[in-house]
Amino acid sequence: MGERTGMDNARDMLVRLWRAGVAAVEGRQAVAHALDAAPVPRPDLVLAVGKAAVPMARAALDRFGRVPALAVTKHGHGDGHGDGQAGHDGQAGLEVIEAGHPLPDAGSLRAGAALLERVAACPPGSHLLLLISGGASALAEAPVAGLTLDDLAAETRALIASGADIATMNARRRQLSRIKGGRLLQAFGGARVTVLAISDVQGDDIAVIGSGTGLVPEGAGFAHETRIVASNAVARAAVAAEAETLGLTVQGNAENLYCDVGEAAAMIGARLRAGPPGLWIWGGEPTVVLPETPGRGGRNQALALMVARGIAGQEGAAALIAGTDGTDGPTGAAGAFVDGASWGPGAGAALAAADSGTWLAANGLLFEPGPTGTNVMDLALGLKAG
Template sequence: MTPPAPSSSTAPRALLRAMFDAAVAAAQPSICLPPHLPAPPRGRTLVIGAGKASAEMARVLEQHWSGELSGLVVTRYGYAVPCERIEIVEAAHPVPDATGMEAARRMLEMVGGLSADDLVICLISGGGSSLLPLPAPGLDLADKQRLNTALLASGATIGEMNCVRRHLSSIKGGRLAAACHPARVVTLLISDVPGDDPVDIASGPTCADATTCADALAVLQRHRIEVPPHVREVLESGRGESVKPGDPRLAGHEIHLITAPQMALEAAAAVARAAGVPAHILGDSIEGEARDVGIVMAGIARQAATRGQPFTPPCILLSGGETTVTVRGCGRGGRNVEFLLSLGVALDGLAGVHAIACDTDGVDGQEEIAGALLAPDSLERAYAQGLRARASLADNDGHGFFGALGDSVVCGPTLTNVNDFRAIYIGQDALVR
């Protein structure tokens, strides 16, 4: 079946897409990484890292580093870029694979035996948790894969998921930095988590962790996630405790947040204002069920459209963060299109309101699709094809819904990751007279 032509209201859609592109561009390592590079050491310089942006970070570092350099960085399949001195390995995300596990093992071996004259530069971005899946002693890759799958479907927040991951790992929760001792460690972070807490970015492989095995057990209980007895034993015995604040092996460790969701939202807001449309950032760390956030945002948009409160149209409402999806259906996901579908159902074709919701890494859920665009006539066009928005939402099938309309946003790997990007355009014609 050939999708119908997109909505005729092209100006708002073009502006929303330009804002998304600006948000992604502002988070590129080529812009944000060079100012944070440390001075070369007396000894060796070793580069390690993981995440969807880590390969591009490594390439930029190489371009700006004239001294001796070597290392290993692991990124998602399809996100590798050519490097001359740093080895790039591709592995699976969001469910880990053996390639990622082997890369994590090699990384730990590489940092062993360093001296106080050596420097380790750690390049970390979102996705690193799945890309460094080295299990704690007594566990195997299959345990990690089953747990990751269960966590992703549970509705747990990213902070909760990473708490569990840190306590069932041999490399996360500060263990990688501890293995570098006594070398100097400088970690450069691209944040993809609400609140920008370094320990939650890729589960903090070089960051001290104040959470405990008891906290991880509480997450499993809260979300009714069953794990095998040998996995539970790692947590109940305390064998999975991470590296805690004050550990002398992490003394002198530097952590630099080089870009974050707020910076991307500000870049998008500047594009809107340059086009003569006021833009308002509602928050860069919004969490919760994607469909619930969609309902709330629809309420705010409707109030602006019908009452001119809290902002008068034309205006754009911007937000970021990381929502969650509790999977109940059999659809194709992901969280941004789930938000957008819920928003559309709640707005019910409200005139003058358009929206975009995309993941800044170019992948929403497990699809190679960043997200989608919503127009006032989206539900009507879907109905003409026999699609029912509420049914698609109940089946967690946002990608199927917007794909059928030709409204998916496909941009390929962006080589960065500052989490979700959401923008709602409320036009002058939305005002009810």
């Protein structure tokens, strides 16, 4: 009973820390803080694209009142307005389109067409407020001539399976799109564009976030401003601050999970086995190479199960590894909690089959917080008892 209680306590503590980090970068709060810090003129149109699109758009409408607004987000992240059709979320002026992620779907094409139409319709003198967050690459698309939705989906599926990092994936996506890489704003004929972005990429580069859906093209004939309003660094700082309130010593805080999941697992496992007691914080987005027919799971679930193998038998060691958007790959889980007692029969076979999610679910280890209203890559939290 004592061992079980200890595991539950560690899990509760790690979940509390993870939620503190995510709360600090939630879309509505991030945009509200940005508008407080540096106010912008009242926009004539609000467009929001990404997994945090709805809360980001709500923050703008909170500030400016009734303004025409469209939010494009992932299925299940828009309060149930789905199937790629436009709906209203109950706040005056906000229209919502839900679409596919990580693979684009028919909703993605509707969203891309809607964005192009609205940007092109902006009259001279108008101000566009463009809100971008992670996931925009798949959620809104207007393919180049001759490219079909099936082509886009196949290309995306191959990129994901290859283990390519997000910068490489988004560079390829820009080549295939009429709205990415600054092309969306080429259609703008108004006077001013303000871009506020939640970063889900290394280096917080607006040209990479959403494959450059919010990038202002060179030589633009309008005034413009771009700001990053939330990032992995902000989330990790909030985790560290919460750790202090719990009396935990933060032994490490780094955004360095940009390697293969195997390398990341080895690093995390080493800290939890041989490092000093306390909390270890990592951020980023590791890569994983998938077989032709993968099972259930995503990179965070695979990483968590590899960490479980690395700390097997280690008393007082635990980890929570989860995507800050509340999902991990094409699953409803964000990641998983593991400790020194988690590794067990069948785990190795599940890893080999890229089916970590099935094994973790069967053993009660999945972490399923639901959509969070943000997306700043992943958080990996490791706790080692003194």
